[in-house]
Amino acid sequence: MKRLAVLTSGxxxxxxxxxxxxxxxxxxxxxxxxxxxxxxxxxxxxxEMEALGARDxxxxxxxxxxxxxxxxxxEMKTEQGQLEALRQLAGRGIxxxxxxxxxxxxxxxxxxxxxxxxVVGVASTIDNDLLGTDITxxxxxxxxxxxxxIDRLGVTASSHQRGFFVEVMGRDCGYLATVVGIAGGAExxxxxxxxxxxxxxxxxxxDAYQRGKTHAIIVVAEGAHYDADALARYFEEHEARxxxxxxxxxxxxxxxxxxxxxxxxxxxxxxGAAAVQQLDAGHHGVLVGQHGGELCTTPLAQVVGAxxxxxxxxxxxxxxxxx
Ligand code: F6P
Numbered sequence: 594m595k596r597l598a599v600l601t602s603g604x605x606x607x608x609x610x611x612x613x614x615x616x617x618x619x620x621x622x623x624x625x626x627x628x629x630x631x632x633x634x635x636x637x638x639x640x641e642m643e644a645l646g647a648r649d650x651x652x653x654x655x656x657x658x659x660x661x662x663x664x665x666x667x668e669m670k671t672e673q674g675q676l677e678a679l680r681q682l683a684g685r686g687i688x689x690x691x692x693x694x695x696x697x698x699x700x701x702x703x704x705x706x707x708x709x710x711x712v713v714g715v716a717s718t719i720d721n722d723l724l725g726t727d728i729t730x731x732x733x734x735x736x737x738x739x740x741x742x743i744d745r746l747g748v749t750a751s752s753h754q755r756g757f758f759v760e761v762m763g764r765d766c767g768y769l770a771t772v773v774g775i776a777g778g779a780e781x782x783x784x785x786x787x788x789x790x791x792x793x794x795x796x797x798x799x800d801a802y803q804r805g806k807t808h809a810i811i812v813v814a815e816g817a818h819y820d821a822d823a824l825a826r827y828f829e830e831h832e833a834r835x836x837x838x839x840x841x842x843x844x845x846x847x848x849x850x851x852x853x854x855x856x857x858x859x860x861x862x863x864x865g866a867a868a869v870q871q872l873d874a875g876h877h878g879v880l881v882g883q884h885g886g887e888l889c890t891t892p893l894a895q896v897v898g899a900x901x902x903x904x905x906x907x908x909x910x911x912x913x914x915x916x
Pocket of ligand 1: 603604665695718719720762764815849
């Protein structure tokens, strides 16, 4: 019997469970025996896996997180770790693997693929920084969660004529900050891709006050050269406070822990099912993603180590509309 394993790796993302469900049920329907690996590559290296049936993945679509667990795994970067992962799979007669995760996870997937394993990646990270897909599993839900927080911050900020430096996740990529800033009506957006000086941010805040705004929201990507703490320090040190009293709010892991919305459930289901179909069609060493509403595949070799750029036109538009 054909045997495949599925794992989730790196930061959990809302929708991962829908992807696991789709891989499992499409796999079973296509004649595979499906194994779920616990705790990502770490569990793979240590042989933590068990067969999954259709009922094991029932009632999970609406749950955030990942029922298989996840981990960051330094061992997977070593030759020894990769060979052990292959040995664990071979010992169970498993010769295909679906890796649901982001950049670091797809790097691990690529390494195993280069060693001869049939591997298909599924694009999943709240950061939406992966090449090979317009949108990754979890990003849309994370954006919605951040927006809900920003809307609430705006309410209390207006009552006190305050401003907030709101720090969002995204690692080295400014995608989350950009779309959250636009959809949240931020006065300024600070991202790693476009350097902006603290002086310029302070000027935006002053201008917003002088134009009669009741609050200021500055969305800051965690990977920006000047993060929320650095900007707040500058603001204090230079007595750049004019009107608004500035505070810092870091949304952090709150963005990752939500229940997946419809878009992420649908995307995860489509990508998970497609991953199995790719294996059945004899395709591997690829990432399954979505482009222009259609499913697509990209060689893992092109995906690893690269970051999807933020569209500078979005940032330019946001700056105009913040007036
Ligand atoms: O890659 C997803 C992500 O949430 C990033 O946005 C963030 O920088 C990182 O993971 C945090 O990682 P951890 O949960 O291991 O602290």
